[in-house]
Amino acid sequence: MLSIDDIQAVLRSYGIDAWFLYDFRGSNSIAWQVLGLAPDAHCTRRWLVVIPAEGAAVKIVSTIERHTLAHIPATEMMYTTRQEWTAAVTEQVLRHPRVAMEYSAMGDLPVVAKVDAGTVEWLRNLGADIVSSGDVAQHFTSVLSPAQLETSKQTAKDLRAVMHDTFRFIREALMVARNPLDEVDVQRHAAQLMEERNLVTDHPAIVAVGPNAANPHYAPRAGSAAPIGNDDLILVDMWARPHTSAVYSDITWMAYTGKEVPQRAAKMFAVLAQARDAVVDFLRESLAAGRSIQACQLDDIARDIINAAGYGQYFVHRTGHNISTELHGPGANLDNFETRDTRRILPLTSFSVEPGIYIPGDIGMRSELDVLIGPDYEVIVSGGEAQEAIIPLLASRPLP
Secondary structure, three states, rough: OHHHHHHHHHHHHHHOOEEEEEOOOOOOOOHHHHHHHOOOOOOOOOEEEEOOOOOOOOEEOOOOOHHHHHHOOOEEEEOEEEEEEEHHHHHHHHOOEEEEEEEOHOOOOOOOOOOHHHHHHHHHOOOOOEEEEEHHHHHHHOOOOHHHHHHHHHHHHHHHHHHHHHHHHHHHHHHHHOOOOOOHHHHHHHHHHHHHOOOEOOOEEEEEHHHHHHHOOOOOOOOOEEEEEOOOOEEEEEEEEOOOOOOEEEEEEEEEOOOOHHHHHHHHHHHHHHHHHHHHHHHHHHOOOOOOOEEEEEEEEEEEHHHHOOHHOOOOOEEEOEEOOOOOOOOOOOOOOOOOOOOEEEOOOEEEEEEEEEEEOOOOEOOEEEEEEEEOOOOEEEOOOOOOEEEEEHHHHHHH
16 A cells, blocks of 8 residues: 555645545456555455545445455545445545546546446536546556666666577577577577576567568467578567566567578668657657656657658557556556557656567568666666667677
8 A cells, every 4th residue: 555645745746636546346456556455355345545635535435345445544434325325425526526537538548447437427427527547546556666677777688688699599500500490499498598597477488480570469389380591580579577576678679590681671670760769869858858748749759750661551559568567567658559648758667669560471570678767757778778770690790
């Protein structure tokens, strides 16, 4: 359970009277996370925790489930009947008319929309002015601790080393003409390298050869994995962390199993690198100037560059996702494509920047790095290195 004082300070900064954290039978995962409910907590009745910008918090709970919110330091209001529930909630609406809830206007941001439409309608009928809690919630679900920030920097360096060692493995196998490799062989070797560096992951790396990389979520399978030979384009996407309370690192690099990368592929990757770097540059300039940034703006920047290069129809996913102790975290995503994420970029958060081009049956590529936002809004490229060009694995000196 987070500090009520901390929550109140954030509410005041956004000009919100109160945060209404409402749940029915586990419907609101954000409320559970913020309030520190155990995953196996027994909740069969609706409840509401009201955290005002000023004054004491209030919890409205069923008389038969008082234990559910017993750990929350708040004035308790109990109800048994529907009429008592309505009276208690109405009292809070009258005291705090402008409230934040897990709601998204027009359904633009489904990841935030945890409160059912009927409850929103009812509260508005009582006089509540409901705004999205998306920005408020980020402060308590997505902000990293200083220790997590520092650990993440090292994780990124370790994962980058695994990536380079994975490409060396492919190069050596091709140069000494061993038994042919396939995608799963590389996937297994990457897993072994992660284990050696005490990194853990929730899923094997994506290793995609040739046209398979045109599927952004391709997953090789034993028995059907594509072989790796000469003159193949390879995409490798891997993510890991050292332990379950640490933050993930998530990167995608590209390689070519020849001495010189074909001109077409090199030009396409240059477009991706330009789009990726433009996002980072805009972040640095804007945050240094003290400007607030909405995550959807960053998606627009990358997408405009890819559109201008003629590949817009082949960039089929958002530009990036929040990263926390979950690979796809609960914070702001770089997205004005699949959804419209207007949440702000906050200090002590992390997210990927990963534009891609995917032409079905032909070619696919992606370049992915992670960004950490420091406590004073400094922009840190996690691991300190971005891929500038596709790596020709059979060149004389392909890797550092």
